Amino acid sequence: MLGVAAWLPDTVIEGDGSAILYTGDIRSEPWFVNSLSHNPNVVEFTHGLKTLDKVYLDTSFTKNVPFQTKAEGIAELLRKVAQYPEDTIFHFQAWTYGYEDVWIALSKALKSQIHVDDYKLKVYSSLRANELSEYSNPICPEAPALVGFKCANKAHAGCLTSSASSRVRLHSCEKGNMCDAAKRPNVVRIVPIVANLSDGTGLVEIGVGGGGDDLVKETEIAQGDWPTFLKRFLVLKIPARPR
Ligand SMILES: [Zn+2]
Incomplete structure (x- = not known):
């Protein structure tokens, strides 16, 4: 069972004779997998009319872990x-x-x-x-x-x-x-x-597959540390003049 791999039917991408399914991050529960069979966006694939060439999965959990719903x-x-x-x-x-x-x-x-x-x-x-x-x-x-x-x-x-x-x-x-x-x-x-x-x-969960701080606000630039920030900025943006 794929623990948190998502099947997002809207992310089937077709073109040049190929089709891929790009998944996101969700708990792939039985009801969710079953609902795929009647989703109009993927019905061609779930009923054998077309074949997916590639499936991109979130593989945080691919071991046989007994997930509860x-x-x-x-x-x-x-x-x-x-x-x-x-x-x-x-x-x-x-x-x-x-x-x-x-x-x-x-x-x-x-x-x-x-x-x-x-x-x-x-x-x-x-x-x-x-x-x-x-x-x-x-x-x-x-x-x-x-x-x-x-x-x-x-x-x-x-x-x-x-x-x-x-x-x-x-x-x-x-x-x-x-x-x-x-x-x-x-x-x-x-x-x-x-x-x-x-x-x-x-x-x-924390730390598995990243994303552990989505809802934790972190200051990206330390307040009061402007000299260091500006120094980096200047180094990156203004190359030294060639001698
Ligand atoms: Zn509170």
């Missing part, structure tokens, strides 16, 4: 979270994209919005046609649950919020810039894994 993983998480008292505060460490379903499920189960840092909120707000307007229409199916939607001219909030008020039971604020509420010692830390292995250990 995402729904099974979320259900297990919800069962564990439900064991804690109702005033428990959680911090869910989301360092990359792909945990949106987990956020939505946790927010619903805990009856709470999720505090995220401004960077994450801005990234996800771009899922609205106009990210600056809470009345703007969503541009993907997950957007309404995450960043809100409009119904009958009334704006409804999504599960992500910039507020770290006491009513918020779940935080996914950036690890290096955590809000005070999420720093408290009694906060329960949720660290995601990609699979429960047969020996009872969890397969941790």
Whole structure:
């Protein structure tokens, strides 16, 4: 089984008598593989009318790892979270994209919005046609649950919020810039894994295949280090005059 290799039907590229399938990064679950057979973009290939010449795969996981489905993983998480008292505060460490379903499920189960840092909120707000307007229409199916939607001219909030008020039971604020509420010692830390292995250990995702800091804002140029930056820039852009 290909662990996180994606089959994105829209990325079949045809030309000059050849066809390739270029995949992205997704958990390739049974329902997803089955849905390929009736996707109009690839039906010629799934029913034997045409043949793919090459398939480019994300090969982060090609070993025989017993992956649970995402729904099974979320259900297990919800069962564990439900064991804690109702005033428990959680911090869910989301360092990359792909945990949106987990956020939505946790927010619903805990009856709470999720505090995220401004960077994450801005990234996800771009899922609205106009990210600056809470009345703007969503541009993907997950957007309404995450960043809100409009119904009958009334704006409804999504599960992500910039507020770290006491009513918020779940935080996914950036690890290096955590809000005070999420720093408290009694906060329960949720660290995601990609699979429960047969020996009872969890397969941790971070670092597998890269992308471990998609949602962690990093300063690319150290503030206050302009002389070093300018020196590099000048060296790169202005070659020394030939003698
Ligand atoms: Zn927070």
